[in-house]
Amino acid sequence: MSLLLLVLSSVLTALSMPGFLFGFFVWFGLVFLFLALEDKNPLVSALYGFLYFYIFSAINLFWVLPVLVENLPRTFSRFPGWLGFFVFLIMLAIEALPFAAFGLIYSLGRRSTENWPWLDLLFVASAYTLMDYLRGLGEMGFTGGTLADALYREVGVLQLAPLIGSYGLTFLIVLVNRALYMLMKKSSKPIERIAFVVLLIISVSHVVESFLPPPQKGETKLVALQTHVTPKKKYSSSSLELYSEIEKHLEKLSNNLVILPEDTFPTDPTKNPVGEKMLELSNRNNLKILFGAISTNGGAKNSIFLVESSNVRKVYSKVKLFPFVEMLPYEKIFGMFDFLKGLSYLEPGENFLPVSLENYPSLGIQICFESYFSEPSRNLVKNGAEVLVVCTNDGWFDFNTALKQHFSKSVFRAVETRRQIIQVSNAGITGVVDPYGRITKVLPVRSYGSMEIELSPKRGETFYTKYGDLIVWFCLAVILLTLLLPGQRRIRVRRVWG
Known part of the structure; x- marks a missing residue:
């Protein structure tokens, strides 16, 4: 019994x-x-x-x-x-x-x-x-x-x-x-x-x-783009082939900041023609573009790049790596499980620093698994982030349960820090959570789609942000x-x- x-x-x-x-x-x-x-x-x-x-x-x-x-x-x-x-x-x-x-x-x-x-x-x-x-x-x-x-x-x-x-x-x-x-x-x-x-x-x-209080509507806007590329297609296609699929969606946008998911390209865009093509499109349509890719300067890292006006530059690298897939934890004990790694093991980023863009509030970017923890959000807010962003690639998961469980973590990070959170995902869920934990917008999962988002920046620190657990x-x-x-x-x- x-x-x-x-x-x-x-x-x-x-x-x-x-x-x-x-x-x-x-x-x-x-x-x-x-x-x-x-x-x-x-x-x-x-x-x-x-x-x-x-x-x-x-x-x-x-x-x-x-x-x-x-x-x-x-x-x-x-x-x-x-x-x-x-x-x-x-x-x-x-x-x-x-x-x-x-x-x-x-x-x-x-x-x-x-x-x-x-x-x-x-x-x-x-x-x-x-x-x-x-x-x-x-x-x-x-x-x-x-x-x-x-x-x-x-x-x-x-x-x-x-x-x-x-x-x-x-x-x-x-x-x-x-x-x-x-x-x-x-x-x-x-x-x-x-x-x-x-x-x-x-x-x-x-x-x-x-x-x-009712949800606030800010004057500054950005666009979240859900790309919906399966892992099989991503790792069997060149970066140029992947870009050609995304380009037709970016061409429809102008005069805005566009955010794409984690790992949009599996190669370093500063070392192949993709970076140049995105820069040309950025100048042509007056776009700022944030997107995920692997950076290789100073070791391979899971990074977010910014395309604007004159260059393509890395603005953030993932600090908390996913065990076994992105890094091998406790190598002496679990060395036999190195077959689970992705393309290669990655180096962690060094700090949680927000991204500053002209005419936009300070953006605190996290990558994928980092939203499962309060530490990245708290540190980004302490360092001045006024809006939080989660860029993720959840295309590995066949069941929507996984997508909902990941997105639920953004709800907690939003309320803990009293910050609006924008999650931009490859397969979904791409959506917006206000500082009170209310889900205000979502895109249909497992499809290409874009969503215009009104930003609601906030300053100050909650008790939990200051003192933690x-x-x-x-x-x-x-x-x-x-x-x-x-x-x-x-x-x-x-x-x-x-």
Whole structure:
């Protein structure tokens, strides 16, 4: 029965994620995990914690499997599809390892908190949040599947993010789940009580949303161009052939700034005719063009180039590289997985500096995977970015679930920093998020398209931008305090027969 409850918890939590069913599942999905963990010793609890997140990740990240067994092998021909399947299983295990620690800590702290409900709430929420945070650290850090992702459409609740960030929202979600678990244990009508609490949270969120100021319309505009080029076509075509496809769309534009996706060209445009042709078009139509390509000066880098008036120059290089594909993490341990790399391993960029363009607000550009983390957005805003831009190539993914999960991260980065975010993607989602987390425009996915965007620049720093994930230090303090408390003594009474 415990294993069935664990699986139910994994499934419900996964179905709350972007691209699945209903986000409100996240408010009670963990209740069944807590029921499964009842009266389990530390080792069994650790195993249950691991299995919970392993099953959850297998469902939530199912869209990674076709990339590993079909798209990468077909594009680069370095490894067979069956090997990609085993890489997927290993990836899930790595993602789940921190939650084995969650199960262990949960069991160890149970005796110290069983007579202190308020401490139990804080302790369990802290343990889960801390493990989720640790999962995102290091060269293999990944934040997909953070509980807060389920709330990307709950604009009212998102207004807490400028204070506590996405991990603060995860803490809140676990806190509510734990409170509902306690309520279920005591109530004779647990389902009704759970439904009432969830409906109350959703209602309050909608009320808060209704009081937010309306979306602003700025005077400065730019154009986002969704190119829709498959990886197979991109890596089997020359840069000139790719440019000829894009040129007919650029020719329709004039007197504007145009932003194209990451990796528009797989070669350095300053060292082939593409750069010259884009410069000619830029001068002819009075365009400024930002686009992604590989730069090779000072090592191969995933970069964004700017075409304007007299030159083509690199303005930003990706700092946080994607593990295994763009760089090999912990080479001594994972050296055997170098077959997963793209064209070649890349060098990271050096800093998060905004791009300054005449007559435009300062643009903080991120590339692809970087929007999964708060660090790039926070540093770009600290360095003066007034609008944030995410250039990405999501053409590797066959399922729209992947596109929605990536775009949801832009929602959190927008609210955390109170900045408008423009995401420009190859396959989609290309869209706009305002500083309150409202999605104001999107293009249809998997098609060529352009979108005119009115910019809403902002200055200043939110509390979260300045101080980051203080919630993590609070979680660590709660866990240490709880584990150091003496456990409640269980007194056994033995009946003496006279």
